Amino acid sequence: MPxxxxxxxxxxxxxxxxxxxxxxxxxxxxxxxxxxxxxVTMVEVTSASGLRASTMYQYFSSKDDIVWAILGTVxxxxxxxxxxxxxxxxxxxxxxxxxxxxxADRLTNDQAKVRFxxxxxxxxxxxxxAERLLTLExxxxxxxxxxxxxxxxxxxxxGSLRPDxxxxxxxxxxxxxxxxxxxRLASLGNRxxxxxxxxxxxxxxxxxxxxxxxxxxxxxRAARVRCAPPSRAERSG
Amino acid sequence: MPxxxxxxxxxxxxxxxxxxxxxxxxxxxxxxxxxxxxxVTMVEVTSASGLRASTMYQYFSSKDDIVWAILGTVxxxxxxxxxxxxxxxxxxxxxxxxxxxxxADRLTNDQAKVRFxxxxxxxxxxxxxAERLLTLExxxxxxxxxxxxxxxxxxxxxGSLRPDxxxxxxxxxxxxxxxxxxxRLASLGNRxxxxxxxxxxxxxxxxxxxxxxxxxxxxxRAARVRCAPPSRAERSG
DNA sequence: CTCAATTCGTAATGGTAGTTCGAAATCGGA
DNA sequence: TCCGATTTCGAACTACCATTACGAATTGAG
Numbered sequence: 411m412p413x414x415x416x417x418x419x420x421x422x423x424x425x426x427x428x429x430x431x432x433x434x435x436x437x438x439x440x441x442x443x444x445x446x447x448x449x450v451t452m453v454e455v456t457s458a459s460g461l462r463a464s465t466m467y468q469y470f471s472s473k474d475d476i477v478w479a480i481l482g483t484v485x486x487x488x489x490x491x492x493x494x495x496x497x498x499x500x501x502x503x504x505x506x507x508x509x510x511x512x513x514a515d516r517l518t519n520d521q522a523k524v525r526f527x528x529x530x531x532x533x534x535x536x537x538x539x540a541e542r543l544l545t546l547e548x549x550x551x552x553x554x555x556x557x558x559x560x561x562x563x564x565x566x567x568x569g570s571l572r573p574d575x576x577x578x579x580x581x582x583x584x585x586x587x588x589x590x591x592x593x594r595l596a597s598l599g600n601r602x603x604x605x606x607x608x609x610x611x612x613x614x615x616x617x618x619x620x621x622x623x624x625x626x627x628x629x630x631r632a633a634r635v636r637c638a639p640p641s642r643a644e645r646s647g
Numbered sequence: 648m649p650x651x652x653x654x655x656x657x658x659x660x661x662x663x664x665x666x667x668x669x670x671x672x673x674x675x676x677x678x679x680x681x682x683x684x685x686x687v688t689m690v691e692v693t694s695a696s697g698l699r700a701s702t703m704y705q706y707f708s709s710k711d712d713i714v715w716a717i718l719g720t721v722x723x724x725x726x727x728x729x730x731x732x733x734x735x736x737x738x739x740x741x742x743x744x745x746x747x748x749x750x751a752d753r754l755t756n757d758q759a760k761v762r763f764x765x766x767x768x769x770x771x772x773x774x775x776x777a778e779r780l781l782t783l784e785x786x787x788x789x790x791x792x793x794x795x796x797x798x799x800x801x802x803x804x805x806g807s808l809r810p811d812x813x814x815x816x817x818x819x820x821x822x823x824x825x826x827x828x829x830x831r832l833a834s835l836g837n838r839x840x841x842x843x844x845x846x847x848x849x850x851x852x853x854x855x856x857x858x859x860x861x862x863x864x865x866x867x868r869a870a871r872v873r874c875a876p877p878s879r880a881e882r883s884g
Numbered sequence: 885c886t887c888a889a890t891t892c893g894t895a896a897t898g899g900t901a902g903t904t905c906g907a908a909a910t911c912g913g914a
Numbered sequence: 915t916c917c918g919a920t921t922t923c924g925a926a927c928t929a930c931c932a933t934t935a936c937g938a939a940t941t942g943a944g
Contacts, residue, residue, distance in 0.1 A: 533683065536682075583828075587824050587827065589827075590824065591827040593831070597773075605792070608815065616816050617823065624856075625857060
């Protein structure tokens with residue numbers, strides 16, 4: 411190793427620290443998913459990481475520290491995936507569809523991570539300030555909440571969404587519902603499948619389908635009746 | 648105590664016991680909602696009930712006992728409300744609407760109870776056998792899961808639901824999503840309102856509206872755009 | 885008022901999680 | 915090889931929770 415540069419030494423220590431850190435986080439993530447965040451103790455995380463308790467405190471001073479650290483990595487992944495998907499979509503409906511598809515993919519391929527988010531929500535929601543709490547949704551559309559409104563307006567304008575949707579309301583409601591459904595399915599896992607007789611991802615994709623049907627402008631099949639005289643309901647409604 | 652009539656004496660004692668029991672459950676329910684089930688200790692429940700630890704153990708031998716007891720009362724309420732609502736509805740769509748309305752009402756009027764269910768789900772889901780887990784949904788439609796399928800078929804037959812819904816899938820997906828949305832909103836509480844700028848019940852009712860729009864057979868208002876040229880989205884999608 | 889059944893309250897026990905501290909081992913650099 | 919910096923280890927300590935035992939107090943019925 412070169413003499414004059416002090417950085418490499420520090421870097422070596424830092425690299426080791428980083429490895430240890432990741433080792434702890436991996437062990438914790440696995441334990442959290444196996445037994446539930448609340449039931450896992452620092453002692454367990456410690457021994458699962460192959461360390462001693464006192465060493466652990468050099469890295470994380472509490473279970474909460476670990477939880478927040480895991481959250482950071484999970485959210486970073488999510489944000490990246492979502493951003494990419496939105497950018498390639500054309501109509502507003504396509505963008506919304508892409509966002510929801512991402513969530514379906516994650517439910518299928520990263521179910522443990524979704525479960526982690528579900529647990530995190532349930533356990534920490536009460537202590538957060540609202541701002542922190544909503545970082546989560548912020549990661550799902552990296553452009554911020556206001557984007558929801560413009561998305562709906564855009565969709566009404568480009569004809570892909572129903573004209574009677576509320577720009578300040580609908581998209582928030584949809585995202586909340588989809589997140590809720592996703593987290594719930596991830597938490598219940600394959601036991602839902604046993605009882606419902608349907609795999610988790612089919613259930614979730616059906617949820618998405620129904621919601622998108624509710625959002626999209628009346629589709630072509632409506633054309634079938636479009637020259638019919640106005641009905642009673644239409645006149646009264 | 649008199650020989651032949653044991654009941655009166657026993658009843659007095661039992662009445663006291665019942666009062667105490669409820670006192671404990673009420674205190675526990677409040678604490679669980681304030682601090683989260685996992686963070687509440689038996690000691691806290693005990694002192695909040697105005698009892699001593701040893702007395703507590705005459706009633707509940709563990710926190711889990713308390714939790715399950717609370718669950719029992721919450722579910723009983725829910726089942727009664729739901730059953731009544733379904734019975735008065737006519738079309739399948741009306742029945743579904745009634746079920747979802749009940750959930751909206753509970754979110755508005757019994758938010759703490761919904762929060763309790765959310766916590767319960769998150770914390771105990773992993774330990775349950777599937778059968779117990781799904782008792783919850785069972786309470787939402789007291790007729791059982793198979794009823795979901797017949798409900799969809801009925802709706803397709805009576806013309807209130809889209810014909811392309813899947814009797815074995817759609818209703819399960821919808822219920823899961825609506826429960827997920829409801830629990831999530833209850834857990835996040837008014838903090839969502841602060842950030843979203845929309846009250847919890849408006850968000851939830853919008854969720855219901857979108858989902859019902861996705862379920863219902865193509866409606867009449869579509870006629871409004873019936874003479875417009877097909878939009879871009881309509882042509883491409 | 886008295887007896888008997890029941891509950892209450894204090895105090896003690898055992899166990900576990902969290903935390904701290906100094907000594908020992910390890911690593912990087914000359 | 916040696917020195918200083920960094921990390922790890924082992925042990926002790928604190929604090930709190932769950933649980934139990936047992937005598938005191940309360941309550942119902944005659």
